[in-house]
Amino acid sequence: EGLIEFYDSFKDMFEFFCKNTTIHGTIRLVCSDSNRMKTAFWTLLLLASFGMLYWQFALMFSQYWAYPVVLTMSMHSEPKMFPAITICNLDPYRFELVSEHLAQLDRMAEESIAFLYGINTSASLFHINEKNVHVKDLSSIGNISRSSFKLSQNFSLLRMPDHNNRSGKKHSNVGFRLCNATGGSCFYKTYASGMDAILEWYRFHYMNIMSQLPVIINISDHEEQIEDMVYSCQYDGEPCRPSDYVHFHHPVFGSCYTFNSKGTDSFWTATKPGIPYGLSLILRAEQKDHIPLLSTVAGVKVMIHNHNQTPFLEHEGFDIRPGIATTIGIQQDEVNRLGGNYGKCTTNGNDVNVKLLYNNSYTLQACLHSCFQHIMVQKCGCGYYYYPLPPGAEYCDYNKQPAWGHCFYQLYNRLRNHHLNCFDQCPKPCRESLYKVSAGTAKWPSVKSQDWVSQALRHQNGYNSTSNRKDIAKVTIFYQQLNYQSVNESPLLSENLLLSSMGSQWSLWFGSSVLSVVEMFELLIDTLVLSLLFCYQRFRAK
Numbered sequence: 442e443g444l445i446e447f448y449d450s451f452k453d454m455f456e457f458f459c460k461n462t463t464i465h466g467t468i469r470l471v472c473s474d475s476n477r478m479k480t481a482f483w484t485l486l487l488l489a490s491f492g493m494l495y496w497q498f499a500l501m502f503s504q505y506w507a508y509p510v511v512l513t514m515s516m517h518s519e520p521k522m523f524p525a526i527t528i529c530n531l532d533p534y535r536f537e538l539v540s541e542h543l544a545q546l547d548r549m550a551e552e553s554i555a556f557l558y559g560i561n562t563s564a565s566l567f568h569i570n571e572k573n574v575h576v577k578d579l580s581s582i583g584n585i586s587r588s589s590f591k592l593s594q595n596f597s598l599l600r601m602p603d604h605n606n607r608s609g610k611k612h613s614n615v616g617f618r619l620c621n622a623t624g625g626s627c628f629y630k631t632y633a634s635g636m637d638a639i640l641e642w643y644r645f646h647y648m649n650i651m652s653q654l655p656v657i658i659n660i661s662d663h664e665e666q667i668e669d670m671v672y673s674c675q676y677d678g679e680p681c682r683p684s685d686y687v688h689f690h691h692p693v694f695g696s697c698y699t700f701n702s703k704g705t706d707s708f709w710t711a712t713k714p715g716i717p718y719g720l721s722l723i724l725r726a727e728q729k730d731h732i733p734l735l736s737t738v739a740g741v742k743v744m745i746h747n748h749n750q751t752p753f754l755e756h757e758g759f760d761i762r763p764g765i766a767t768t769i770g771i772q773q774d775e776v777n778r779l780g781g782n783y784g785k786c787t788t789n790g791n792d793v794n795v796k797l798l799y800n801n802s803y804t805l806q807a808c809l810h811s812c813f814q815h816i817m818v819q820k821c822g823c824g825y826y827y828y829p830l831p832p833g834a835e836y837c838d839y840n841k842q843p844a845w846g847h848c849f850y851q852l853y854n855r856l857r858n859h860h861l862n863c864f865d866q867c868p869k870p871c872r873e874s875l876y877k878v879s880a881g882t883a884k885w886p887s888v889k890s891q892d893w894v895s896q897a898l899r900h901q902n903g904y905n906s907t908s909n910r911k912d913i914a915k916v917t918i919f920y921q922q923l924n925y926q927s928v929n930e931s932p933l934l935s936e937n938l939l940l941s942s943m944g945s946q947w948s949l950w951f952g953s954s955v956l957s958v959v960e961m962f963e964l965l966i967d968t969l970v971l972s973l974l975f976c977y978q979r980f981r982a983k
Contacts, residue, residue, distance in 0.1 A: 454967055462960050465952040466490070490950045497946045501939060508782045509933040518924045523676070523709040524771065524876060525701050526720060526918060527752040529694035529742040530670050531760075533732050542650045543732065545592055550643055550734055553598045557615060557635060590653050593839050596846070598642050601631060617642050622844040630850055636737070643734040644693075645846060648826040651692055652836035667698055672898055672913070673723035674700075676709065685709075692827060693735050694742050694754050704748030711920050716768060719919025723898070726763035727912040739763060741914055745771060745876050749802040755827070756806060759880070761914050766885030770921040772877040778869065779930045786871040795866050798829035808867035813856055816863070821848035885915050 448454040459467040469483040535543055554560055596617045615638035616631030632638040667674075667686060674681035685708070686698045700720065701709040711718065728739050744758030752758070761767050780786040787793050790803030797803065798811040814828040823837035823845055824830045837845040855861050886894040898913070934942075947953060 448967070448971060451968070451971065454964075454971060458960070458964050462964075463953050463957045464960070494946055494950045498943060501934070501942055501946075505934045505939050508784075510779060510783050510930040511933045513929050513931055515927045515929070516924055517927055520710055520712045521773070521923065521925070522704045522748070523701055523711045523720065523920075524745050524773075524874075525699055525704065525748050525750065525752075527697055527699045527742075527744045527746065527754070527758070528670075528722070528724065528916075529691055529697040529754060530725070531736055531738055531740060531742055532695040532728075533692055533735060534690060534695070535732055536651075536654060539590075539650050539653055542590060542592060542653070543647075546643070546646050546650065547734075549592065549646070550639065553642070554639065557598060557600060557639075590650070590838070590840055592646060593649075593843075595843075596642065596645065596839075598638060599629070601629060615639070617645075619847040619850060620844065621847045626847070628847070628850075640734060640737070647692075647732070647735065648837065649839050652826055652838045670696060670725050671698070671722055672725060672901075673721070675721045676700075677711075677713075677718050679708075682708070691754060697742075697752075697754075699752065702748065711923065714920045714922045716917055716919050719917055721917045722915070724761070724914050724916065725912060726761070726914045741916070743769075743916060743918075745769075745878065745918065747802075747804075747874050750804055751799045751801045751807055753806045753810070759878070761916050762882070763911050763914050764884065765882050766915040767880055767882050767917070769878055769880045769916065769918045771918065772879075772921050773925040774875045774877065775925060775927045776873045776875065777927065777929045778871045778873075779932070780871045783930065783932060785868040787868045788871050790870075793867065795863070796831070798831060803870060805867055805869055809856075809863050812863035812866055813852070813861070816861060817849065817852060820852060821845050825849060879921070 448457070456471050459471045462468075466483060466487055470480060470487075551561075596619070598615060598617055600613045600615055602613050614629075614631040614633055615635040616629045617638075618627055618629050620627040630638075630641065632641065667688070674685075676685075681700070685706070686700045687702050689697050689699070691697050724741050726740050738760055740763050741761040742754055742758050743761055744752045744754055746752050746757070778784055778786040780788070787803060790797060790808070793803070793808060795808050795812045795815065797807055798814055799807045801807070810828050814824055815831060817828075818824050818831055818834045821837065821842065821844075823842050824834045826836045830836065835841075837849070839845060852861070856863060932938075944955070947958075951957065
C-alpha cells in the first residue's frame with residue numbers, strides 16, 4: 442500500500458483522474474456534476490472529440506499505408522562522364538555462308554514487287570554480285586547449311602481488299618498469310634503501305650536465312666576496321682584512341698561501333714560544355730546495298746545511351762543524313778526512384794524473376810526482350826533471331842518449325858497490348874540517366890570547300906569518290922551544359938511526419954501532449970488493478 446495508491450471506488454479513481462489530468466475538458470465532468478445537463482453536454486463533447494481524433498488518425502494511416510511519393514527536383518553542376526555513343530553504317534553483311542539464299546530471296550522480292558506494282562527493279566535495286574563477307578573457321582559447316590535450308594514459297598505477298606475503308610475509294614492492303622502447325626488457324630499479316638509489307642516480308646525470310654549461321658561468330662576477326670567507316674574522330678580536340686571503341690555487328694543496322702562503352706576512362710570526362718569539347722566524327726555513309734530491302738534509309742544510325750548498356754537501335758536512336766553536318770546537343774536528366782513499398786523498381790536486376798540474356802547492365806528494354814525470348818522459346822519451340830538465345834535453344838527456321846511465324850506475331854501483338862506479363866515482371870531501374878537531344882543540320886562540305894575536303898580525306902584516309910557529298914557525313918555530339926537535373930522520389934508521409942501530424946491532431950482536439958497519453962494508460966491500468974482487487978475481496982468474502 443505504500444507503493445500503490447488504492448481507491449475506495451471507481452468513482453474516486455475517476456474523480457482523481459479528471460481533476461489532475463492534463464487533458465482539457467475532463468475537469469468539467471467533475472466540476473459540473475451537480476448540473477446533469479452540463480455533465481451530459483461535456484460528456485458528449487469529449488466523446489465527439491475522441492471520435493474525430495481517431496477518424497483523423499484512420500485517414501492518416503490509410504494515406505501512410507498507400508505509400509504516396511512526392512517528386513523533388515534539384516540542379517547539379519559538376520564534371521561528368523561523356524555518354525556512350527553507338528554508330529552503325531546501315532549496311533549489314535552479306536555472309537558468304539548464306540549468300541546463295543540471300544540472292545534467291547532477292548530474286549523472290551524482285552518477282553513480288555513486279556507482281557504487285559509491275560516494276561522491274563533488277564537493274565536499280567539488287568546487286569547480287571556484291572562482295573560477300575567470309576567469316577573464319579566456318580568452312581566445315583558451310584556445305585551442310587547450304588544443302589539443308591530451302592526458302593519457303595508458302596509466304597507469298599498478296600494484295601487484299603480493305604473492307605474497313607470508309608472513304609469510298611478503292612484501297613487494298615498488302616500482306617502474307619501465316620498458319621499454325623495444323624493449318625486450322627490462319628491470319629494475314631497485312632499493312633496499308635505496300636512498302637511496309639515488303640520490308641516485313643523480306644525481314645521474315647531474312648531471319649530464317651540468318652538462323653543458319655552459328656550462334657557464336659567472332660565478327661571482330663573480319664578485316665574491316667574502324668577506318669573503313671570513321672574517317673576522323675576527335676574528342677575534346679584530341680584524336681580518339683583504338684581503346685575508345687568496341688565493334689559489333691547488327692543483323693539490320695550493319696557494322697557498329699560504340700565509343701566510351703564502359704565509362705571508366707578519364708579521357709572521356711566532360712569538363713566544359715560546347716561544340717569544341719564534344720565528340721566530332723567524319724563518317725562514311727556509302728550505300729553499298731549489300732541487303733537493300735532490310736532498310737530503305739541511307740546514312741548512319743546514331744544512338745546516345747548509358748555506359749554498359751545494350752544499344753537497342755531498333756527502338757531508339759536517330760539517322761544521320763549523308764552530305765550533312767549534324768550537331769547534336771545533349772542534356773542529362775537523372776531519375777531516382779524509391780522502390781520497395783513506394784513503387785516497383787530494381788537496383789541492378791538481381792531481384793527480377795526474368796533471367797537477362799544480355800551481358801550488360803539491367804535496362805527495361807533488355808528485360809522485356811529477355812522475357813519475350815523466354816516465352817517465345819517456351820511457346821513456339823525456338824528463339825527470335827534478333828534477340829540472344831537462352832541456353833539450349835535454337836533460332837527459328839521455318840524448315841524446322843513451319844508455324845513459328847504464326848506463333849511469333851501473335852505473341853508480339855500480346856506483348857504490344859500488354860497482355861503478356863513481361864511488363865509486370867520487368868520493373869524500371871531505381872536509378873536511371875536520360876538524355877534529351879536537340880539537333881541542327883547544315884550542308885557539308887559546302888560547294889567551295891568540298892574539293893579541298895575531298896583531297897584531305899583522300900590523302901589521309903584513301904577516300905575516293907565523285908558522288909558530291911553523298912557518301913560522307915559529319916556529326917558532332919556535345920554537352921549543351923554540364924548542369925543536370927535530378928528528379929528524386931521521396932515519401933509524401935514519412936514516419937516523422939506521421940508522428941508530427943498525429944501530435945498536431947491530438948493537440949487540436951484535446952490540447953494535450955504525449956504525457957497525456959501516458960495518463961490515459963495509467964487510468965486503464967488502475968482500472969484493471971482495482972477490478973482485480975474487488976474480485977479478490979469478493980472471492981475471500983465467499
